[in-house]
Amino acid sequence: MFRAIADLLSRREGDAEPPKISAETAIYDDLEMDSLEIAELSVLLEDEFGSDPYSQGIVPQTVGELVGFYA
Amino acid sequence: MLLELIDAVVVAEPDRELLVTAERSLTYADVATRARAVAAGLAAAGIDRFGVACATPVDTIVALVAASAIGAEPCVYPRCDLSNSELLATEFGHTTVLVSEPDTGLAPARTVASLEQPASELGGATEDPVLILTSGTTGRPKGTRHRWSRLLAAAHPDRRGGSRRWLLAYNLNQYAGLQVMLHVLGTGDTLVVPDSPQPRHALAAIQAHGVTHISATPTFWRFLLQLLSGDPAGGVPALQQITIGGEAVSDELLDGLRRLFPDAQISQVYASSEFGSSVSVTDGRAGLPLSVLDRPAEAPVHFRIVDGELQARSTVGMQGYHGSEDRDEGWHSTGDLVAVEGDRIRFVGRTTEVINVGGVKVYPLPIEAMVAAVPGVVAAAVFGHPNPVTGSIVAVDVVGAEGIDEDELKSAIRTATASLPPAQRPRRIRIVEELNIANNKVRRTGDGGVE
Numbered sequence: 452m453f454r455a456i457a458d459l460l461s462r463r464e465g466d467a468e469p470p471k472i473s474a475e476t477a478i479y480d481d482l483e484m485d486s487l488e489i490a491e492l493s494v495l496l497e498d499e500f501g502s503d504p505y506s507q508g509i510v511p512q513t514v515g516e517l518v519g520f521y522a
Numbered sequence: 523m524l525l526e527l528i529d530a531v532v533v534a535e536p537d538r539e540l541l542v543t544a545e546r547s548l549t550y551a552d553v554a555t556r557a558r559a560v561a562a563g564l565a566a567a568g569i570d571r572f573g574v575a576c577a578t579p580v581d582t583i584v585a586l587v588a589a590s591a592i593g594a595e596p597c598v599y600p601r602c603d604l605s606n607s608e609l610l611a612t613e614f615g616h617t618t619v620l621v622s623e624p625d626t627g628l629a630p631a632r633t634v635a636s637l638e639q640p641a642s643e644l645g646g647a648t649e650d651p652v653l654i655l656t657s658g659t660t661g662r663p664k665g666t667r668h669r670w671s672r673l674l675a676a677a678h679p680d681r682r683g684g685s686r687r688w689l690l691a692y693n694l695n696q697y698a699g700l701q702v703m704l705h706v707l708g709t710g711d712t713l714v715v716p717d718s719p720q721p722r723h724a725l726a727a728i729q730a731h732g733v734t735h736i737s738a739t740p741t742f743w744r745f746l747l748q749l750l751s752g753d754p755a756g757g758v759p760a761l762q763q764i765t766i767g768g769e770a771v772s773d774e775l776l777d778g779l780r781r782l783f784p785d786a787q788i789s790q791v792y793a794s795s796e797f798g799s800s801v802s803v804t805d806g807r808a809g810l811p812l813s814v815l816d817r818p819a820e821a822p823v824h825f826r827i828v829d830g831e832l833q834a835r836s837t838v839g840m841q842g843y844h845g846s847e848d849r850d851e852g853w854h855s856t857g858d859l860v861a862v863e864g865d866r867i868r869f870v871g872r873t874t875e876v877i878n879v880g881g882v883k884v885y886p887l888p889i890e891a892m893v894a895a896v897p898g899v900v901a902a903a904v905f906g907h908p909n910p911v912t913g914s915i916v917a918v919d920v921v922g923a924e925g926i927d928e929d930e931l932k933s934a935i936r937t938a939t940a941s942l943p944p945a946q947r948p949r950r951i952r953i954v955e956e957l958n959i960a961n962n963k964v965r966r967t968g969d970g971g972v973e
Contacts, residue, residue, distance in 0.1 A: 462936060462940075485944070486880055486911055486912055487879070487880070487912060487915070487944050487945065487947075487949065489911045490880075490909045490911040490912040490915045490949060491915065491949040491950070493909060493910060493911055494907065494909060494915060494917075494949055494950045495950075498950070503910070505910040505911055506910045508910075
């Protein structure tokens with residue numbers, strides 16, 4: 452999961468150093484992901500794990516909450 | 523109508539080949555004899571309109587020629603699918619459906635051979651109707667009513683022909699397939715019929731029967747280029763004419779064709795079963811010249827752009843839809859969305875293919891062309907993938923060259939599209955075995971792509 456997010460962020464232009472990610476990292480405030488990046492993340496999760504929280508109306512605020520969805 | 527064309531060739535050269543398949547070859551005289559016999563049978567049975575299903579292309583052509591000889595209205599069904607044929611027979615009120623093989627189980631079926639009977643003098647037809655089904659990418663196909671005489675005029679038969687060998691790279695239920703058939707008949711050329719219009723069957727027929735002229739879709743050409751890349755067994759065929767139509771063409775495809783076939787003339791045709799055949803572009807660039815918007819009053823087809831969509835006004839198109847009055851000759855939508863770039867009209871997608879990404883309208887074709895130009899990409903289809911956050915995102919299915927590293931290819935596609943505005947960038951890239959293709963055209967739906 453961390454790797455999926457890191458992969459996605461590493462594709463941003465200009466970001467020399469992808470930010471460090473932990474369970475506490477806030478998806479919007481710390482990573483500043485925009486709606487299209489969230490959309491991409493949701494597709495990635497759907498393809499990888501067969502489901503994604505966003506399709507079920509759940510919007511995780513932190514990476515930990517996202518991981519928790521699959522627990 | 524069609525029989526007269528064939529008779530004219532028979533008078534000049536009775537043994538000229540008309541149809542060549544893997545199993546046999548039929549001369550113009552052979553086809554004329556069979557068509558007369560079938561026409562006699564149709565007339566005796568009082569059949570004035572019928573469907574054609576699951577028939578070989580040879581039988582289909584015989585049936586079409588026979589129909590036109592007595593003014594009956596034929597309609598070729600798509601695909602050999604019996605349950606679909608049954609539905610179509612009901613939908614279009616066909617009480618007779620011609621087939622090649624007996625015992626299909628299809629209620630109104632009769633074999634073409636069973637209709638053959640000693641030909642008497644045919645009365646001659648005063649009408650020349652034919653019903654052509656639209657490809658029906660959305661829902662049920664519609665029947666478009668045409669006349670052979672108009673279709674023939676649009677197929678531009680060429681009196682200087684006679685020695686050319688055309689490939690049938692379309693199915694005969696398609697407008698473009700009938701155009702190729704009519705061009706061959708009107709010119710006196712030979713039609714090579716592959717086992718199927720699939721590129722690999724086509725290539726076998728091209729090489730076995732010395733094909734010189736091909737009209738086909740961009741998707742067909744893309745896969746043919748792929749089959750011929752490297753060092754193909756049998757070598758690269760010496761094509762003289764490459765005609766491309768039925769889908770939007772990209773510059774990258776035109777470049778690829780020019781490189782592999784430097785001696786061929788390359789034409790792009792913009793046509794539809796609704797407004798007819800209207801533009802042939804030979805300047806080697808994708809899209810239409812802007813000058814098509816300023817055609818003289820007497821031109822058979824006029825164009826204008828309204829809200830980004832191309833509209834056409836035609837005197838050479840269909841008469842009307844099946845079951846409807848004749849269509850007026852005013853402006854009608856083409857369903858093709860375009861953008862003007864300098865002196866060029868570029869196709870950006872069909873109205874049904876627009877992707878709504880968080881309120882931003884995204885057109886698939888320019889993105890597809892970008893992806894298709896990435897080395898290692900054989901073909902690509904861009905479409906909208908439903909997404910809970912933005913409604914849709916741009917997705918692309920890609921067929922990669924053999925042995926390509928999938929991760930590297932995905933990464934190269936991301937790099938190539940990174941300069942696009944965020945909403946247009948493909949957010950989901952799948953490497954697939956094949957695209958969802960029907961009639962050698964890409965269906966931008968995302969389903970059916972085999973991973």
